[in-house]
Amino acid sequence: MLDELRELYQEVILDHGKNPRNFRHPDDANRSAHGYNPMCGDTLFIYLTLDEEGVITDCAFKGKGCAISLASASLMTQTLKGLTEQQARALFERFHWLCTHDEPPEEDAVELDPEALERLEVLSGVRDFPVRVKCATLAWHTMTAALDGQQEVSTE
Amino acid sequence: MTTMTEAIRSPGANSVKALDLEQVRADFPVLRREVYGRPLVYLDTAASAQKPRQVIDAMTSIMEESYANVHRGVHRLSQESTDLFEGARERAARLLNAESSDEIVFTRGATEAINLVAFCCGEGLLQAGDEVIITALEHHSNIVPWQMLRDRKGIVLKVVPMLDDGSLDLEAYRKLLSERTRMVATTHISNSLGTITPVKKMIAEAKAQGDILVLVDGCQAVPHCQVDVRDLGADFYTFSAHKLYGPSGIGVLYGRKELLNSLPPYQGGGEMISSVTMEKSSFKAAPHRFEAGTPAIVEAAGLAAAIDYVQTLDYDAIQAHEQGLLSYATTQLSQIDGLRIFGTAPEKAAIVSFTLESAHPHDIGTILDRAGVAVRAGHHCAQPVMDRFEVAATVRASFGLYNTEAEVDALVAALHKVKELFG
Numbered sequence: 023m024l025d026e027l028r029e030l031y032q033e034v035i036l037d038h039g040k041n042p043r044n045f046r047h048p049d050d051a052n053r054s055a056h057g058y059n060p061m062c063g064d065t066l067f068i069y070l071t072l073d074e075e076g077v078i079t080d081c082a083f084k085g086k087g088c089a090i091s092l093a094s095a096s097l098m099t100q101t102l103k104g105l106t107e108q109q110a111r112a113l114f115e116r117f118h119w120l121c122t123h124d125e126p127p128e129e130d131a132v133e134l135d136p137e138a139l140e141r142l143e144v145l146s147g148v149r150d151f152p153v154r155v156k157c158a159t160l161a162w163h164t165m166t167a168a169l170d171g172q173q174e175v176s177t178e
Numbered sequence: 179m180t181t182m183t184e185a186i187r188s189p190g191a192n193s194v195k196a197l198d199l200e201q202v203r204a205d206f207p208v209l210r211r212e213v214y215g216r217p218l219v220y221l222d223t224a225a226s227a228q229k230p231r232q233v234i235d236a237m238t239s240i241m242e243e244s245y246a247n248v249h250r251g252v253h254r255l256s257q258e259s260t261d262l263f264e265g266a267r268e269r270a271a272r273l274l275n276a277e278s279s280d281e282i283v284f285t286r287g288a289t290e291a292i293n294l295v296a297f298c299c300g301e302g303l304l305q306a307g308d309e310v311i312i313t314a315l316e317h318h319s320n321i322v323p324w325q326m327l328r329d330r331k332g333i334v335l336k337v338v339p340m341l342d343d344g345s346l347d348l349e350a351y352r353k354l355l356s357e358r359t360r361m362v363a364t365t366h367i368s369n370s371l372g373t374i375t376p377v378k379k380m381i382a383e384a385k386a387q388g389d390i391l392v393l394v395d396g397c398q399a400v401p402h403c404q405v406d407v408r409d410l411g412a413d414f415y416t417f418s419a420h421k422l423y424g425p426s427g428i429g430v431l432y433g434r435k436e437l438l439n440s441l442p443p444y445q446g447g448g449e450m451i452s453s454v455t456m457e458k459s460s461f462k463a464a465p466h467r468f469e470a471g472t473p474a475i476v477e478a479a480g481l482a483a484a485i486d487y488v489q490t491l492d493y494d495a496i497q498a499h500e501q502g503l504l505s506y507a508t509t510q511l512s513q514i515d516g517l518r519i520f521g522t523a524p525e526k527a528a529i530v531s532f533t534l535e536s537a538h539p540h541d542i543g544t545i546l547d548r549a550g551v552a553v554r555a556g557h558h559c560a561q562p563v564m565d566r567f568e569v570a571a572t573v574r575a576s577f578g579l580y581n582t583e584a585e586v587d588a589l590v591a592a593l594h595k596v597k598e599l600f601g
Contacts (some may be wrong), residue, residue, distance in 0.1 A: 023214070023548050024595060030544070031599050062540045063557050063570035086570055088538035089600070151544060 030147040030154075031089065034097075039089030044082040044099035051080070057164030059156055059177045064091045068164040070102075078102045078110060081165075088157055094145055095161035101138040107169055108132060113142075114162040120146045121155050195495045202491065203580050205230040216550030219585045224369050224398060224529050224576030225554050227423045229480075236483035237425060237476050248475055249449060249466075263475055266482035267465070270430045273485050274415060275406040281438065283431040283465040284473055288397045289319040291416035291431035292363070294468060295393050296323035298441040299361065303391070306332030308360040313338040313346055314566060315368040315375065318559040320395045324363060334358070340566060344371040344521035351380065355387040362390060366405070367398035370560040370574065371521025372504075372529030374399075381411040391437070397421050401578070402500055402527050404493040407432050419477065423578075424484030428477035431468075438464035445470040488579075496579045500528040503577045507586045514593055520567050528577035531558070534593065537600040539571040545599065546573075549592035551585075 051069035058065050064087035071080035081102040083095045102110050112132035119127050120142060148158045156177045167175035203209050206228050211218050220228060240262055246255035248263045264279070271279040285291040304310070310324050310333050328335050336359075338351045346364075355362075362384045367374050377394050384390040393414035399405055400417040407415045414433050420426040433441075443450055443461050447470030452460045461467045488496065507530050511517055516535030534542060543555030554574040557564045564570060575589055 023216075024598065027545055027548055027595075027599060031541070036600065061556060063561070063564065064540070065570070088540035090541070154540075154544060157540065 026150070030151055032144050032147065034144045035089060035093040038093035038096040042083070042092050042096035044096065045084060046082045047084055048080050048082050051082070053168040053171070055164045055168035055172055055175055057085075057160050057167065057175045057177070059087075059091070059160050061156070061177070062088065064088060064157065064160060066091065066095055066161055066164050068095070068161060068168050070165065070168050072107070076107050078105050078107070083161065087160070090145070090148065090154055090157040091160050094158045097141060097145065098161045098165065101135075101141055102165070105135075109134070110169065111166060113138060114159075114166055117142050117145075117162060118159055121148050121158050124149065195492050197491060197495045197499045197579065199499070199580075199582060203582075205232065205487075206580050207231060207234070209580060213550045213552070214548050219549075219551040219588045221575040221577065221581065221585065221589060222552045222554050223401070223578035223581075224421070224558075224574065226420045226426065227401060227578050228580065229425070230423055230484075230487050232487050233424055233480045233483045237480040240476055240479040245475070247472055259475055262482065263473065263478045266478035266485075269482045269485045270432075273400070273405070273489070274430075274432050275408055276432050277408065278435060280463070280465055281432055281435050283433065283438070283468045284478060285416075285429045285431050285468075286427060286474070287418040287420070287429035288395060288416045289418075289429075291414075291429050292320055292393065292395065293323045294431060294444045295363075295414050295416075295433075296327045298444055298468075299391070300327045300331050300333070301442045302440065304331060304333050304360055307334060307358065309334045309336055309354075309356065309358040310361040310363060311336045311338060311351070311354050311359055312363045313351075313365065313375070314340040314562060315344070315346065315365050315371065315373060316363075316560070316562070317365065317369050317395065317397070318561070320363055320365060320393075321562070333360075337562075338364075340373075340563075343523045344368065344373045345523035345525075346373070346375055346380075348376070348380075352383060355384060355390070357388060359384070359387065359390050361393065363393040364395070365398070366394050366396045367402070367527045367529075368521065368560070368563070369398050369529070370558040370563045370572070371523070371531055372398075372526040372576075373521055373523040374525040374527055376525075377412070378410050385411060398527060398529070401488070403497050413437055419481040419484060422481075422484050423487060425474075425477045425480035428474040428481050430481075433464070435464065438468070443470070444468050447471045449473070491579065499579060500577055500581075503581055503583065503586065504528040504530070506583050507575065507577070507589070510586055510590050511593075514590065514597075516597075517593070520569070520572055528581075529574060530576075531572040531574045533569060533572050534596060534600075537596050539573045541600070542573050542593070542596050545596045546589070546592045549588065549595060551589050551592045553589075 053070040066085035081099040244258035248260040267279045270282045339347045381392045391413040396417045418429040450470040520531040539555040
């Protein structure tokens with residue numbers, strides 16, 4: 023039983039869950055959104071800083087949640103820096119696939135950074151825990167809401 | 179691990195008939211199943227209870243042998259179905275010690291019952307500026323309908339706060355009662371903390387203040403203790419069958435007969451009318467006035483069997499058994515480092531809400547699930563209760579008449595696995 027659970031709760035996740043990176047509210051953030059999971063009460067604020075070319079120069083977050091949602095948010099903030107809006111959305115699409123499918127997708131619409139993908143792979147264990155997929159994707163839904171200029175997003 | 183017979187041990191066990199726990203567990207087919215290769219440990223009865231064979235058989239039997247629409251046909255099957263349906267109403271009336279079965283309205287569940295009371299009282303009895311008192315312990319179903327009524331009709335909503343142990347602040351309640359108060363809507367037992375509220379006393383105080391109606395949400399109470407609506411003095415009392423080991427989709431609203439008959443109808447349709455022309459309709463008396471459309475006939479047969487089931491087991495035995503489990507679980511859980519129990523009122527039902535310092539309730543829920551232990555992790559549809567304790571969520575282990583001390587041990591063992599993972 024613990025082996026299966028260790029697939030989900032890998033060291034990296036436990037570490038990021040306990041000590042989330044980029045856990046702050048940057049002064050120069052120019053996009054933000056609040057994400058909420060009404061099922062469990064998890065709440066995340068995602069802050070993005072985009073430059074004039076539409077490249078994400080900073081990504082940070084604040085909030086409360088389970089180990090999966092905090093670790094996912096923390097890992098996301100580490101992978102988005104330097105990406106364009108389009109690349110960030112494509113990465114979410116791929117990440118969502120990773121959380122819900124055993125096999126890799128046929129082709130990505132946009133070329134993705136293999137290093138970023140590798141970093142996110144650690145969360146793929148949620149695919150064996152379907153009710154937890156929303157925890158893993160809350161930060162990403164909130165990030166795309168921020169890009170869309172939406173203030174609030176709920177996973178219901 | 180303790181054995182099942184040891185699990186029957188409970189305060190006052192000498193004076194009351196003890197549950198034959200092995201027989202009880204054998205009555206519930208689902209308790210034989212495994213989850214992820216482990217025996218199911220079902221500790222989520224406060225969310226919904228499992229069903230005994232007797233309920234399943236009653237529902238199958240009406241469908242196989244007697245099913246037809248009720249109150250309509252002159253044919254044999256319709257008469258048999260009507261007898262079963264109205265028999266369920268009589269059983270519910272006896273269960274709550276109502277004066278007559280005309281005081282029992284069938285609804286989809288307690289949520290619909292509270293909506294019915296809020297809507298119909300809002301149309302008939304309550305005026306803008308009238309005050310309705312609810313409590314800080316309420317389930318969303320006893321908050322939101324009143325907020326909707328406030329927004330629609332301009333009633334004023336007041337909330338009885340709770341103390342740190344999860345019991346109601348009765349002094350504050352007394353101060354809230356005034357000549358403007360028209361309604362008090364309170365839970366009998368908190369679904370999130372297990373607190374048993376002093377409803378009899380609260381009703382007496384409301385009645386001493388004036389012409390105040392009291393609605394009691396008895397969802398968590400009816401499965402665990404004998405309820406006597408006349409002794410309590412309640413004007414309305416409601417519960418859902420699915421928490422009483424019966425089917426989902428049907429609930430009971432008790433209302434005093436003259437009170438029900440003074441209210442306008444809830445929904446319009448067949449069954450609730452005495453005559454209809456294209457110009458106007460006239461309505462039946464309660465309870466049928468509140469039961470538009472074909473009711474939950476099969477579910478009513480299931481509810482009747484569920485009522486028979488708990489009454490045959492005997493409420494004193496059920497309560498003694500569950501109080502024993504509560505005290506055992508509280509003691510065992512309290513020994514876990516970093517575990518905090520929410521709701522420590524002296525009068526409690528067998529519900530233990532807790533958090534662990536090192537892990538979020540949702541993560542705990544997932545790990546317990548893999549150990550076969552089903553608990554609720556979340557806000558339990560009582561977000562104001564969570565806010566009061568400044569937590570987003572808790573883990574809730576809730577016990578029913580079929581649970582054992584061995585299952586408490588399984589919960590504790592699984593929590594140690596959580597600590598192994600999360601430190």
